Amino acid sequence: MSTSQQWITRGDQHITTTYGRYPLVAVKGEGCWLWDADGNKYLDFLAGVAVNNLGHCHPKVVAALQQQAATLIHCSNYYHIPSQIELAEILCEHSFGDRVFFCNSGAEANEAAMKLVRKYSAEKHGENRFEVITALASFHGRTIGTISATGQDAVRKGFTPVVPGFKYVPFGDIEAMRAAISPNTCAVMLEPVQGEGGVNVPPAGYLKAVRQLCDEQGLLLVFDEVQVGCGRTGTLFAYQHDEIAPDIMTLAKALAGGPPIGAMVATEEVAATFVPGTHGSTFGGNPLMTTAAVAAMRCLLDDGILDNCIAMGDYLRQQLEQLSSRHAFAGSVRGRGLILGLQLDIPGADIVKKAMAKGLLINCTAGSVLRFVPPLVVSRDEIDQAMAILSDVFDQVEAN
Numbered sequence: 440m441s442t443s444q445q446w447i448t449r450g451d452q453h454i455t456t457t458y459g460r461y462p463l464v465a466v467k468g469e470g471c472w473l474w475d476a477d478g479n480k481y482l483d484f485l486a487g488v489a490v491n492n493l494g495h496c497h498p499k500v501v502a503a504l505q506q507q508a509a510t511l512i513h514c515s516n517y518y519h520i521p522s523q524i525e526l527a528e529i530l531c532e533h534s535f536g537d538r539v540f541f542c543n544s545g546a547e548a549n550e551a552a553m554k555l556v557r558k559y560s561a562e563k564h565g566e567n568r569f570e571v572i573t574a575l576a577s578f579h580g581r582t583i584g585t586i587s588a589t590g591q592d593a594v595r596k597g598f599t600p601v602v603p604g605f606k607y608v609p610f611g612d613i614e615a616m617r618a619a620i621s622p623n624t625c626a627v628m629l630e631p632v633q634g635e636g637g638v639n640v641p642p643a644g645y646l647k648a649v650r651q652l653c654d655e656q657g658l659l660l661v662f663d664e665v666q667v668g669c670g671r672t673g674t675l676f677a678y679q680h681d682e683i684a685p686d687i688m689t690l691a692k693a694l695a696g697g698p699p700i701g702a703m704v705a706t707e708e709v710a711a712t713f714v715p716g717t718h719g720s721t722f723g724g725n726p727l728m729t730t731a732a733v734a735a736m737r738c739l740l741d742d743g744i745l746d747n748c749i750a751m752g753d754y755l756r757q758q759l760e761q762l763s764s765r766h767a768f769a770g771s772v773r774g775r776g777l778i779l780g781l782q783l784d785i786p787g788a789d790i791v792k793k794a795m796a797k798g799l800l801i802n803c804t805a806g807s808v809l810r811f812v813p814p815l816v817v818s819r820d821e822i823d824q825a826m827a828i829l830s831d832v833f834d835q836v837e838a839n
Contacts, residue, residue, distance in 0.1 A: 442476040461795055468495025471814050471821050473800065482825050483800045484813040489634070489666045489778065492693035493738055494814040500696040503734035504727065513725045522729040526702075529736050533675055535684035536704035540713065541724030545665030545691035546580025548701035551718055552628070552687045553584055555705065556659045557604075559712040560625035564657075570623045571661075574610040576636030576805070579628070579663055588628060591636070611641045613648045620652075626659040627652075631677035634666035634812075637805035638780025640773055646681040659709060661687040665701075666778070669693035670739045670815050673749040673776035680775065696735030700728040739815075748815040751822060752776040755811060758826045766833045777817070781809040790832055799828040 440448070443464040464476040471494055473483045486492065493500060507522070514520065527539040540551050553571065560568045573579070575590040583602060586594045590607035606624075608615040610633060627649060633639035653660045662685040667677040669690065674680055676688065686709050691701035701723070722728075738744060756772055759781050763769035770782035783790070787803030794801055804810045813821070 446476055470494040471817050481798050481800050484811050484825055485800045485802050486812050486814050489671055489812040490692045491697055492670055492815045493696045493735060494816045497696050499734045499738055500731050503730050507727050507730040511726045520726050522726050522733055523724040526729045526732050530704055534704055537707035538705055538710035540703040542701040542720045543699050543722050544701045546582045546585045548689035548691050548703045549579045549663060550582060550584050551703040552661050552689050554718055555713060556626035559709050562712055568623055568625045570604045572606045572608060572619050572627045574629055575607045576610055576633055577630055578635035610639055611645050617652060620656055624658060626661055628661040630663045632667045632775055635804055637808040638774045638778060638810055640775055647683050650683040660685040663689050665689055665691045670745050670748055671776055671778050673752060695728055695732035698728050698731045700732055744815050748776050751817050754819060755779060755822050762830055766837055777813060777815055779811045783807045793832045794828060797828045799825050
């Protein structure tokens with residue numbers, strides 16, 4: 440029995456079956472590469488699902504973690520934490536925001552945002568104004584609150600009753616959004632680019648129109664940038680492509696370059712609604728994670744990574760379009776920066792498995808969309824290697 444199989448057998452005995460895992464036991468990562476327990480090497484174009492934007496084990500993040508782990512790992516939010524303050528300063532300086540709430544994940548950040556919009560609205564308009572409009576095919580997390588916000592029936596199946604007060608409208612349809620607004624509506628919550636829903640980019644002008652509609656109706660606008668923030672689309676935050684700003688933005692995934700952290704960024708007016716006792720997190724903003732995030736954000740801002748994301752995103756899109764043109768079952772390529780999706784006319788799960796067997800890690804979302812979210816430090820040569828593998832897989836699928 441291989442080393443990997445031994446680990447898989449042991450894990451099958453005690454770990455909940457919440458994930459459809461592939462038979463890969465990850466033990467080491469460096470840059471865009473991942474190694475398994477048997478010494479096999481993989482080109483990682485999934486990046487921990489858009490977490491490892493700086494690649495695996497970026498030296499500056501590793502050094503920050505090592506130094507901080509030997510100094511102070513955790514205390515409490517009863518006290519002031521220098522790295523937490525420094526990270527909040529960076530996020531506010533480079534975004535619309537004035538204040539930041541720190542937590543541990545994207546779902547927690549979205550929970551904080553949902554509580555904040557309701558609290559703000561209750562104080563300003565009364566407690567009957569509590570509804571939030573989100574998009575069909577959206578994804579906002581796995582907690583009871585965030586599956587209630589998610590516009591996919593599948594994630595709510597078996598967990599009803601969910602939290603009331605959410606409406607879902609087609610992504611990109613401003614008239615449907617307008618029609619969904621009622622006297623009870625307090626906010627709109629959207630992903631600037633939908634990730635889990637199939638890498639869906641809204642029509643040009645849509646997000647601006649949503650911002651204008653929210654302003655007209657006195658609604659708050661929340662952008663869930665958990666997957667597409669922190670440089671993924673080629674700007675530091677995805678909303679910056681549209682030259683608008685939300686009232687609240689949520690971040691997680693890549694914020695610390697790998698370690699778990701979440702953040703909710705808000706304007707002064709809205710954030711002021713949170714006072715002691717209204718919300719909190721034991722581990723949120725702890726010294727270890729915020730130190731890593733400061734290092735990661737400085738890399739994004741200072742090391743030319745956003746420029747590389749734009750250049751390599753354009754190159755990867757070109758290569759995917761060329762690949763698609765040679766295969767009848769492959770369709771359009773969509774996305775922004777280095778979150779790209781290739782629409783297929785067939786289910787994508789088998790292609791993902793075949794690619795992994797040849798040393799390329801990708802995934803399939805929405806059943807038939809191959810999703811590519813490589814580290815933002817990916818090189819042209821690594822993209823060429825990935826495309827060579829995928830071309831072989833496509834040839835194999837077409838032959839069968």
